[in-house]
Amino acid sequence: MTKKKFSAGAFKDLGLVIVFLLLVAVLAVASGGTFVKGSNIINILKQTAVNGILAMGMTFVIISNGIDLSVGSTVGLTGVIACMLAHPMEAGAVEGAAQYPLLVPILAALVVGALVGLFNGFGIAYGGIPPFIVTLGSMSIVRGLALVISKGSPVYDVTSRFEAIASIKLFGGFPILALYLIIVVAISAFVLQKTVFGRNVYAIGGNETAASVSGLNVKRLRVIVYTIAGTLAGLCGLLVASRTITGAPTAGQSYEMDAIAAAVIGGVSMSGGAGKWHGVVIGALMISVIANGLDIMRISSNYQQIIKGFIIIFAVLMDIRGKGKKN
Numbered sequence: 001m002t003k004k005k006f007s008a009g010a011f012k013d014l015g016l017v018i019v020f021l022l023l024v025a026v027l028a029v030a031s032g033g034t035f036v037k038g039s040n041i042i043n044i045l046k047q048t049a050v051n052g053i054l055a056m057g058m059t060f061v062i063i064s065n066g067i068d069l070s071v072g073s074t075v076g077l078t079g080v081i082a083c084m085l086a087h088p089m090e091a092g093a094v095e096g097a098a099q100y101p102l103l104v105p106i107l108a109a110l111v112v113g114a115l116v117g118l119f120n121g122f123g124i125a126y127g128g129i130p131p132f133i134v135t136l137g138s139m140s141i142v143r144g145l146a147l148v149i150s151k152g153s154p155v156y157d158v159t160s161r162f163e164a165i166a167s168i169k170l171f172g173g174f175p176i177l178a179l180y181l182i183i184v185v186a187i188s189a190f191v192l193q194k195t196v197f198g199r200n201v202y203a204i205g206g207n208e209t210a211a212s213v214s215g216l217n218v219k220r221l222r223v224i225v226y227t228i229a230g231t232l233a234g235l236c237g238l239l240v241a242s243r244t245i246t247g248a249p250t251a252g253q254s255y256e257m258d259a260i261a262a263a264v265i266g267g268v269s270m271s272g273g274a275g276k277w278h279g280v281v282i283g284a285l286m287i288s289v290i291a292n293g294l295d296i297m298r299i300s301s302n303y304q305q306i307i308k309g310f311i312i313i314f315a316v317l318m319d320i321r322g323k324g325k326k327n
Contacts, residue, residue, distance in 0.1 A: 016265075016266070016267065016279060016282055016283075017282065019286075020282050020285065020286055020289075023286060023289055023290070023293075024036070024289060027289065027292075027293035027296075027297075030293070030297060031293065031296045031297060034296055035292070035293055035296055040292065040296070042173065042174075042175060043292065044285070044288050044289060044292050045175055045177070045178040045181075046175050046177050046178070046243075047288040047291065047292060048178075048181065048284050048285050048287075048288040049175070049177035049178055049180060049181040049239070050075075050177070050236045050239055050240060050255075051255070051258045051259060051262055051284050051287060051288065052181045052184075052185065052262070052280075052281060052284035052285075053180065053181055053184045053232050053235060053236050053239075054071055054075075054232060054233060054236050054255055054256075054258070054259040054262075055258075055259045055262035055263050055266075055280050055283065055284045056184055056185060056188045056232060056277070056280060057071065057228055057229035057230075057231070057232035057233060057259070058071065058229060058256075058259040058260055058262075058263050059188070059192075059263050059266075059268055059275060059277065059280050060188070060192075060201060060225045060228050060229060061131075061225055061226060061229045062205075062260070062263050062264075062268050062269070062270060062272065062275065063192070063201055063202055063205045063268060063269075063272060063273065063274070063275050064201050064204050064205045064221070064222060064225045064272060065204070065205040065208065065271065065272025065273065066124065066131040066222065066225065066226070066272075067131045067132055067135060067260070068117075068120060068131070068135045068226065068229050068230075068256065069132070069135040069136050069138075069139045069256050070116060070120060070135045070136075070138040070139040070142055070230075070233075070256070071229060071230075071232075071233040071236075071252070071255060071256045071259060072139070072233075072252035072253055072254060072255035072256040072257075073138070073139045073140075073141075073142035073143040073146065073252060074112075074113050074116045074117075074142055074230060074233035074234060074237060074252070075233055075236050075237040075240055075251055075252030075255055076142070076143060076146040076237065076248065076249050076250060076251040076252040076253075077112060077116070077142050077143070077145055077146040077149070077237065077249075078108075078109040078110075078112050078113050078233070078234040078236075078237030078238060078241075079109070079237040079238065079240050079241035079246075079247045079248065079251050079252070080146050080149055080150045080155055080241075080247040080248070080249050081105070081108050081109060081112055081149065081237075081247070082105040082106070082108060082109040082162075082237065082238050082241050082242075082247060083105070083155040083156075083158050083162075083241050083246065083247025084105075084149070084150075084155055084247065085099075085100050085104050085105035085108050086100075086102075086105040086158040086159055086162035086241075087099050087157055087158065087159070088157065088158070088159045102159075102161050102162065102165075105162060105238070106165070106238060109234045109235065109237050109238035109241075110231055110234045110235060110238070111234070112234055113230045113231050113232070113233045113234015113235065113237065114227050114230050114231040114234060115230070116138060116142055116230045116233070116234075117226040117227040117228065117229050117230020117231060117233070118223065118226070118227050118230065119138060120134050120135055120138055120226040120229075120230065121222055121223030121224070121225065121226035121227055122223060123138075124222055124226065125218070125219035125220070125222040125223050126219060126223075139256070143249070146249035146250075147249045149249075150247065150249045152249065153249075154246045154247060154248045154249070155246065155247035155248075156245070156246055156247075158241075158242075158245055158247075162241075162242055163242055163245050164242075165238065165239065165242040166239045166240075166242035166243040167242070167243065177239060177243070180235075180239065184232065184235075185277060185281055188277055189277040189278075192277055193277070197221075197224075200216055200221055201221065201225060202273055202274075203216060203273075204216060204218050204221055204222070204272075205272030205273035205274075206272060206273025206274070207273070236252075236255070237251070237252065240252065254305075257308065257312075258287055258308070260312065261283070261287055261308050261311060261312050262280055262283035262284040262286075262287050263275065263280050263283060264283070264312055264315040264316060265279075265282075265283035265286055265287070265311060265312075265315050266278075266279030266280035266281070266282055266283030266284075267279035267280075267283075268280060270316050287308070290304065290307060290308075291304050294307075
């Protein structure tokens, strides 16, 4: 039984890789080779970084049989706060000096993101409110806070050190954004696959009642899961603000859909209890590859939304059919 299960899982993972490689090949041919140029590959890595990090946080949530619609708004709020704390000193001060140490905007973005996640987690775990409703409400609250704090206008004028957080290139051209993604994925993979906490997250997503009877503190686990998602969203807000040198209160719109799409395409079950980190990485890459390929071929970005919607529906349908066959 175990061998059969392993073979089925390996076949599914291999199929996802094959689909991804076929997609790359088709876009390479359709773009006349432009798609596979080194500079474009670097762009794809940059585009994948933020969505990949968000998707890893969303993976924890979905595996626990939840959903988080507030991560996009969290990106906007944390970006605004980070930029407000990254202003340079006023004229007459030392050139390049900042009002606050660089660590302040970094920690502020992470802490605010964690607090949003904590709010979601407590509402769901201890308030008994469905995840969809809580995170839908917090999506609106957080976006409103971003607009109020920034007075509806983007926050500009940040230090060069803040800008460097997301713009540094390593080893002669490797974007540091991709390194952030690698680090987050590595930590997430270790937590999900090698720790007791990770196994417990799968357990509450697979069968919450059984997990509770087994002695797991389901409520505490849910709070932690949503806090992880919020913290990673805060990190993404910091990176987006650094990359664009702007704290835009409208930043991050529809990011939650990209993160959900990446997780679902990667094989994370919307009903919880199943999903692998490497599938999510491939899912995030596929989202970026599709968007990048359509841009190169000068196809309206409006079609990207249509394609993503169909992909999500198809992926969920395949998951439902697969579970139906098992049952």
